Amino acid sequence: MSNKLISREEDYSKWYNELVVKADLAENSGVRGCMVIKPYGYAIWEKMQAELDRMFKETGHENAYFPLFIPKSYFSKEASHVDGFAKECAVVTHYRLKNDDNGKVIVDEDAKLEEELIVRPTSETIIWDTYRKWIESYRDLPILVNQWANVVRWEMRTRLFLRTAEFLWQEGHTAHATEQEAIEESQQMQRVYAEFAENFMAMPVVKGFKSESERFAGALETYTIEALMQDGKALQAGTSHFLGQNFAKAFDVKFTTKEGKREHVWATSWGVSTRLMGALVMTHSDDKGLVLPPKLAPIQVVIVPIHKTDEQLDAISEKVGEITTELKKKGISFKFDHRTTYKPGWKFAEYELKGVPLRIAIGPRDLENGTLEIARRDTFEKKIISFEDTISHIEDTLEEMQQNLFNKALDFRDNHITEVETFEEFKEVLKGKGGFVSAHWDGTIETENRIKDLTKATIRCIPNDAKVEEGKCVFSGAISNRRVLFAKAY
Amino acid sequence: MSNKLISREEDYSKWYNELVVKADLAENSGVRGCMVIKPYGYAIWEKMQAELDRMFKETGHENAYFPLFIPKSYFSKEASHVDGFAKECAVVTHYRLKNDDNGKVIVDEDAKLEEELIVRPTSETIIWDTYRKWIESYRDLPILVNQWANVVRWEMRTRLFLRTAEFLWQEGHTAHATEQEAIEESQQMQRVYAEFAENFMAMPVVKGFKSESERFAGALETYTIEALMQDGKALQAGTSHFLGQNFAKAFDVKFTTKEGKREHVWATSWGVSTRLMGALVMTHSDDKGLVLPPKLAPIQVVIVPIHKTDEQLDAISEKVGEITTELKKKGISFKFDHRTTYKPGWKFAEYELKGVPLRIAIGPRDLENGTLEIARRDTFEKKIISFEDTISHIEDTLEEMQQNLFNKALDFRDNHITEVETFEEFKEVLKGKGGFVSAHWDGTIETENRIKDLTKATIRCIPNDAKVEEGKCVFSGAISNRRVLFAKAY
Numbered sequence A, B: 001m002s003n004k005l006i007s008r009e010e011d012y013s014k015w016y017n018e019l020v021v022k023a024d025l026a027e028n029s030g031v032r033g034c035m036v037i038k039p040y041g042y043a044i045w046e047k048m049q050a051e052l053d054r055m056f057k058e059t060g061h062e063n064a065y066f067p068l069f070i071p072k073s074y075f076s077k078e079a080s081h082v083d084g085f086a087k088e089c090a091v092v093t094h095y096r097l098k099n100d101d102n103g104k105v106i107v108d109e110d111a112k113l114e115e116e117l118i119v120r121p122t123s124e125t126i127i128w129d130t131y132r133k134w135i136e137s138y139r140d141l142p143i144l145v146n147q148w149a150n151v152v153r154w155e156m157r158t159r160l161f162l163r164t165a166e167f168l169w170q171e172g173h174t175a176h177a178t179e180q181e182a183i184e185e186s187q188q189m190q191r192v193y194a195e196f197a198e199n200f201m202a203m204p205v206v207k208g209f210k211s212e213s214e215r216f217a218g219a220l221e222t223y224t225i226e227a228l229m230q231d232g233k234a235l236q237a238g239t240s241h242f243l244g245q246n247f248a249k250a251f252d253v254k255f256t257t258k259e260g261k262r263e264h265v266w267a268t269s270w271g272v273s274t275r276l277m278g279a280l281v282m283t284h285s286d287d288k289g290l291v292l293p294p295k296l297a298p299i300q301v302v303i304v305p306i307h308k309t310d311e312q313l314d315a316i317s318e319k320v321g322e323i324t325t326e327l328k329k330k331g332i333s334f335k336f337d338h339r340t341t342y343k344p345g346w347k348f349a350e351y352e353l354k355g356v357p358l359r360i361a362i363g364p365r366d367l368e369n370g371t372l373e374i375a376r377r378d379t380f381e382k383k384i385i386s387f388e389d390t391i392s393h394i395e396d397t398l399e400e401m402q403q404n405l406f407n408k409a410l411d412f413r414d415n416h417i418t419e420v421e422t423f424e425e426f427k428e429v430l431k432g433k434g435g436f437v438s439a440h441w442d443g444t445i446e447t448e449n450r451i452k453d454l455t456k457a458t459i460r461c462i463p464n465d466a467k468v469e470e471g472k473c474v475f476s477g478a479i480s481n482r483r484v485l486f487a488k489a490y
Helices: A011-022 A040-060 A081-090 A126-132 A178-198 A248-251 A275-284 A310-330 A342-351 A363-369 A385-412 A423-431 A445-455 B012-022 B037-056 B079-088 B124-134 B180-200 B248-249 B275-284 B310-330 B344-353 B365-371 B387-412 B423-431 B447-455
Strands: A027-029 A034-036 A069-071 A091-094 A098-099 A105-107 A111-118 A141-150 A166-176 A208-209 A221-228 A234-244 A254-256 A263-264 A266-274 A301-305 A333-337 A356-362 A371-376 A382-386 A417-419 A434-439 A460-464 A483-488 B026-028 B035-037 B070-072 B091-095 B095-098 B105-107 B113-119 B143-152 B166-176 B207-210 B220-230 B232-242 B254-256 B262-264 B264-275 B299-303 B334-336 B358-362 B371-376 B382-386 B417-419 B435-441 B458-461 B483-489
Touching: A011 A363, A040 A141, A040 A166, A040 A178, A040 A275, A069 A208, A069 A275, A069 B070, A069 B180, A081 A234, A081 A254, A091 B113, A098 B079, A105 A385, A126 A166, A126 A248, A126 A266, A141 B143, A141 B417, A141 B483, A166 A178, A178 A208, A178 A221, A178 A234, A178 A266, A221 A460, A221 A483, A221 B079, A234 A248, A234 A275, A248 A266, A248 B124, A248 B299, A248 B358, A266 A275, A266 B299, A275 A385, A275 B105, A301 A310, A310 A333, A310 A363, A310 A385, A342 A356, A363 A371, A363 B143, A371 A385, A371 B180, A382 B310, A423 A445, A445 A460, B026 B105, B035 B037, B037 B143, B037 B275, B079 B248, B095 B382, B124 B143, B124 B166, B124 B248, B124 B264, B143 B207, B166 B180, B180 B207, B180 B264, B207 B254, B207 B275, B220 B458, B220 B483, B232 B248, B232 B275, B248 B264, B264 B275, B275 B387, B299 B344, B310 B334, B310 B358, B310 B365, B344 B358, B358 B387, B365 B371, B371 B387, B382 B387, B423 B447
Parallel strands: A301 A333, A301 A356, A417 A434, B299 B334, B299 B358, B417 B435
Antiparallel strands: A027 A034, A069 A111, A091 A111, A091 B091, A098 A105, A141 A166, A166 A266, A208 A221, A208 A460, A221 A234, A234 A266, A254 A263, A356 A371, A371 A382, A434 A483, A460 A483, B026 B035, B070 B113, B091 B113, B095 B105, B143 B166, B166 B264, B207 B220, B207 B458, B220 B232, B232 B264, B254 B262, B358 B371, B371 B382, B435 B483, B458 B483
C-alpha cells in the first residue's frame, strides 16, 4: 500500500479516510460500523484520557463503572430520552447459542430473555436507577461521578472516529441539591472541555448552547464546544447537559433537605468521545499526513541515524544515547529508529505521515561537526543545531509548535466566521468559503428546519458571549436580539 | 444500614458479600448479574490497572481497542472455542426499538440483524480476524497488543467481583513467528501476573499450568496463578494461554518467513479481571472490614481531628497542613476528614471498614506535646509519634505493612498445602482445614472428574516447579511422576 495521500484540495473526505488508515490510527472491522483502534491511534487516545481524567479529578470527580446493559423498561422511563435513542439501539434478546442438528451454531430459542436488554447508547437511566439507592439526604450530595466506557448507537452511515456504531467515551453524571449548583456544574464542564480542546488539542472552540431542537434527549440545556475543520465544516467536540429534575422524576430520586423537606434531585451529564480523534486529525493535518500537537503526540521526537557502516551506527548510537538520557529526564518521549531494514528516506516519510513533531537526523559528518539536523513537522523547517543546544532547542520548539498550531487553527477559524444580514449572503457563504455563518434567527424551530432543508446548515450554537443586538432574522425577517452560529457540520 | 459485619467464622460467604457492599466497593445493579463498581472500589481497580499497564508496557506491549461485538460466524470458526463459550453468550439480534399501537416501547421486528452479534466473552476471534490484515511478513511480527475492555459471560449464579455477567478486564493477544517465542511470551506474562499479585496485592500465588480439562477453550497450554483465600478455597487469579496455531489456522493468518516460506502464525492470550478485586478482599480483610495493602489503597493515611471548639480545629488544621504538604512531596495519598457532621468514633469505624492503612488522630493535647497518634489497620497497633518523626514513621510503616500482609498470607497459604498419599487423607483435608491438597494423579480426565464429583475439588494446577517424584495416584493407584494441587475453588 502506498503511503501517499490524496490531497485535501482534491477530495477532503477521501483524504481523511486514507489518512486515518495509513497513519495507523484506526480501521474498519468485520463488524458493520465498528472500528478497530490501532496501537498508534490508541496511544493518542490514552494521552487525551490521561489529561481529561486529571482535569475531572481536579474538579472533584471520581470514576465508577455502571452496567453495559439497560433493561428496556428503564430506558422507556424518560419519554424524550427514549424517543431520542430508540432508533439506534442494539438489543440483546438471547443469552445462549447451541448447535443445531447439522452441528451449525445457532441462537438457542429456549434462552430468550424475559425483558430485552439495550446496549447502552448513554447511561443516564441505569445510573439514575442506581443513584436512587445512593441518595437519602442532602449529606449525600453532590455526587460527582464519571465513567470511561464504550457505548453503542446503531448508525447507518459510519466514518472512522466521527460516527461509529460503537465508540469510546467518558460520561459524567452528577447529582445536586439545587438547580443553581447543577447549572454551574454543567457550565464548569463546558469550560473544562474548552480548556482541554484549546490547551492540549490546540483546537480553538466556540463555547455556546444548543437550540431546543439540537438539545440532548432529556436535557433542559445543552452546552457545547464547537470546532471548525479545515474544509469549513463544524464539529461538535463535547457537550454538557443540564438535565433539570427529569431523570430524578423518572427514577423517583428524592433527598431530604436540611430543613427536612423531600425534594427531587438536580442532574447534569457531560461527555466527550473518540470523535475527538477525528477532530484532532482534521484540525491540523496536511497532505503529507498527520500533524500532532506535541502535548498529545505519542512520540515527540524521532531520531534517524544516517550511516553506511556498522561502525558509523555504533558511533551515532553512542551520541544518541547521551541525548535520549537527557530527553528522558525532561519527560520528552522519543524513538531512536535504528532499523536497517528501512532506508532514511522511507523513515522520513513514515514519521511525517504519523505526525511526529520533531525529527532528528544524525550522521558521521554531524558527529565530526558536533551538530545534528532537526526538522519540524508543522513548518518543515530544518535547522542545524549544536549538540549542546539540542535539548533546549527541542524543548523550546515543542512549546512553540503547540502554540503555533493553535494560532494557525485560530486564524483559520476566525477567518471563517462570517456575519451575514440576508439569506442570499447566507447561502453564498456556505457555497463559498464555508465555516460559521453568524446570523440573526427568530428563535423558532420552523425557521431552523427550513434553513436546514434549504442549505444543510444547522444552528451549531448560540455563543455564550453573544452580545445583545437588535436585528432581523436572516430567513423570516422577524425580530431577533442576538446572532447565532450556523454551519454545515460533521 | 449498620456498618457491622457478620464474622468470617460465622458465615464467610455472607461476610464477603456484606463487606463488598458496606465498604463501598460494588453493589448489584437492576440488571441481572451485572454489578455497579462504586467510586471507592473503582479507585482500587484504577490503581491495579495503572501498575499492570506499566508492567505490560515495560515488557513491550501496546494498547489497542477491538469491537465489542463478534459476528456469530467468526465465533464459530475455532471449534473448541465456540464450545467453551456458546452456553454463556449475550446475543444481539435487533438494532431498533419502536412504539407499538399503545405507545409502548417494543423491539422493532423490521430491524432484525441478518447475522446475530455476540457480545464478546473474550476477543480471540475478532482480533485474529484483524491480525490477518496486519500480518504479511516476519517483519510484522511479533504483535504485542493488549486491550482494556468489558466482556460478558452469561453466568447463572453470580457474586460481586468473583463471577458477574459483565466484568472488566485486560486481554493481551500476541502473534509470533515461532512456537518457542509464543511459549516464552505466555510464560513471561504468567511471571508478570505473579509479580503483580505478590508485590502489589501482597497475595502469594502458585505458578503452574492447567490440566487439559481446565484449559482455556482453544489453548494448547494454560498457565495460571492460583491464590488461596482465608476460607481455604483457591482462586484462579490470572491465566496466560499458549494458543499454538489454532486461531491462525481458523482465521487463515500466515506470514512470509525470512526464507520466503508461508507459515501460520503462533499465538498467545492472557488476562486478569475485576475478579482480582474479590481476591484482594478475601486475602487480607478481617471482621472489622477491608484490609488493603498500602500500594493499592486509594487513601493511605486518614487524619481525624479530635476537637471541641472551632479554635481547636483551626490549630489542628494548621499542623495537619504541614504534615500533608510533606506527604504530598512523598507521593503518599491522604485524606484530612474534618467534617463536623460525624464524630471521631464513627470515622474510626468507617476507615477501618474501608481498610485505610494508617489513621492519625490529633487533638489539642497532642499539639501541646508535639505528638500525634498513629494506628495501623493490619495489627490495630497504636503509637504516639513526635511531629518530627511522623513522616518517616509513616513511610516505614506503610512499607512494613505491605510486607507484613504478604508474609501473613504466605504463612497461611504455606500452612494450607497438605501432601496426602491416600484418598481418605485427601477427603479429610478438604473437610477439615481445606486449602491445597498436593497429591499424585494418574493424568487421566476420568480420575479428575471422579475426584471432582466426589469432593468438589478440582486440579488447580500442576506447579511449574513440581519436582519429578515417583508415586501412585491418590485415587486410582496408577503410577504418577509428580504431584498436582487440588482444591475447592471460587
